Amino acid sequence: MGSVAVLRKGDYLIASIQSDLSDTEVLALRDDLLERVGRFRTVGIVVDVAALDVIDSFVARALRSIAIAAKLRGARTVIIGIQPDVAVAMVQFRLDLDQLRTALDLDEALALLEREPERKRADGG
Amino acid sequence: MEGELRVSVRTDADLVTARAEGRALAQRLGFRPPDPTLIATAISELARNLVMHVGHGEIIMRPLIEDRRYGVLVIVRDEGQGIADVDAALRLGRGSRGGLGLGLPGARRLMDEFDVHSRPGEGTTVTMRKWRKRDDLERLREKRERRA
Numbered sequence: 489m490g491s492v493a494v495l496r497k498g499d500y501l502i503a504s505i506q507s508d509l510s511d512t513e514v515l516a517l518r519d520d521l522l523e524r525v526g527r528f529r530t531v532g533i534v535v536d537v538a539a540l541d542v543i544d545s546f547v548a549r550a551l552r553s554i555a556i557a558a559k560l561r562g563a564r565t566v567i568i569g570i571q572p573d574v575a576v577a578m579v580q581f582r583l584d585l586d587q588l589r590t591a592l593d594l595d596e597a598l599a600l601l602e603r604e605p606e607r608k609r610a611d612g613g
Numbered sequence: 614m615e616g617e618l619r620v621s622v623r624t625d626a627d628l629v630t631a632r633a634e635g636r637a638l639a640q641r642l643g644f645r646p647p648d649p650t651l652i653a654t655a656i657s658e659l660a661r662n663l664v665m666h667v668g669h670g671e672i673i674m675r676p677l678i679e680d681r682r683y684g685v686l687v688i689v690r691d692e693g694q695g696i697a698d699v700d701a702a703l704r705l706g707r708g709s710r711g712g713l714g715l716g717l718p719g720a721r722r723l724m725d726e727f728d729v730h731s732r733p734g735e736g737t738t739v740t741m742r743k744w745r746k747r748d749d750l751e752r753l754r755e756k757r758e759r760r761a
Contacts, residue, residue: 508633511625511661541650542632544657545716573647577654581719 492517494524500532500601501525501563502594505539514550521554525561532601533558534594538569548583555588564604565589566597615641617675623668628660631672635687638674642683644745652685652743655723658716659689659739667693667736677742680752684744687724692736699729 492509495502501524503517521533535554540547555565566589570578578585591597618638620631632653639649656672663670670691677684696702702717717739721727724741731737 508629510629511664541636542654542657544654544661545719546658546661571650573650574654576647577651577723580651580722581654581658582722583719 492520494520496528496530497598499528499530500534500598501528501530502534502536504536507539508541509547511546511550514547518550518554518557522557522561525558525563530563532598533563533565534597534601535565535567536569536594537567537574538571540571540574543570543574543578543583545581545583548578548585552585552587564601566591566600568593568597615676617673620672620674622660622663622670622672625661625664628657628664631660632657635674635685638676639685639743642676642685642745643751644683644685644743648743648745651723652687655720655741656687656689658720659687662716663689663691667691677744680747682744682746684725684742687739687741689739689741690736691738695733695735695737696729696731697733699731703729 491506492513493504493506495504501521503521505517509517521535524530525533533554535551537543537551543551551567555567558565568591570590589600591600618634620627620634622628622631635656636649636653639652644652660672663672670689670693673688673690675686675688677686703721704718717729720739720741724743726740726742728740729737730740
């Protein structure tokens with residue numbers, strides 16, 4: 489069965505998917521991240537999907553629902569690590585990921601979150 | 614070369630197995646990226662329809678060996694309520710409840726051949742194929758290996 493490592497880095501959460509996930513596990517990840525956003529006052533979530541061999545309509549919807557629900561909780565989500573083959577499949581499938589922010593890797597994702605925070609941090613006024 | 618694979622699909626864990634098997638078969642047949650991923654994604658989508666809308670079904674995968682091309686055949690079969698309007702399901706991605714409606718248009722775009730057989734009350738069978746050409750070099754090499 490698949491697993492996900494979730495790390496805290498400052499005001500951000502980094503969820504690194506370690507292997508192919510079943511639907512149940514994808515939904516559990518969503519609920520877990522949303523709970524942690526409140527607990528740690530997270531302003532940004534990075535989800536690393538490099539280990540996912542397949543992103544079909546269900547997984548795409550789940551990622552989108554993480555992003556939308558996290559936004560309602562005041563956090564911004566960036567998806568990183570979409571594999572080249574997976575990207576081609578998503579285009580041919582015509583999966584709509586317009587609402588998702590993506591970046592190539594963790595450095596770029598963190599830079600993106602720094603540039604465009606969803607809400608001002610407490611210490612920044 | 615090799616025989617057919619059957620995966621009985623009931624849970625979302627079976628779905629992970631089905632798409633992994635499909636990818637592995639495509640790779641064994643020499644499909645190059647991104648094709649194994651396209652095949653795995655189409656299988657995943659249809660397998661999910663089985664789990665979500667029908668409850669269970671079966672996926673059969675078979676290698677297709679021809680002189681000038683190799684192919685992967687995937688048959689996704691259920692005994693659900695069937696799809697009343699297959700054309701509409703293929704166009705809009707909406708089928709009747711209990712059918713393989715959702716995701717059909719997307720899956721079709723990932724494969725080379727795609728056929729849906731369905732009758733209300735009698736279940737649905739989706740047959741899909743993806744091919745790869747075998748070039749002259751590859752065929753010559755195999756002839757030489759057979760002689761050796």
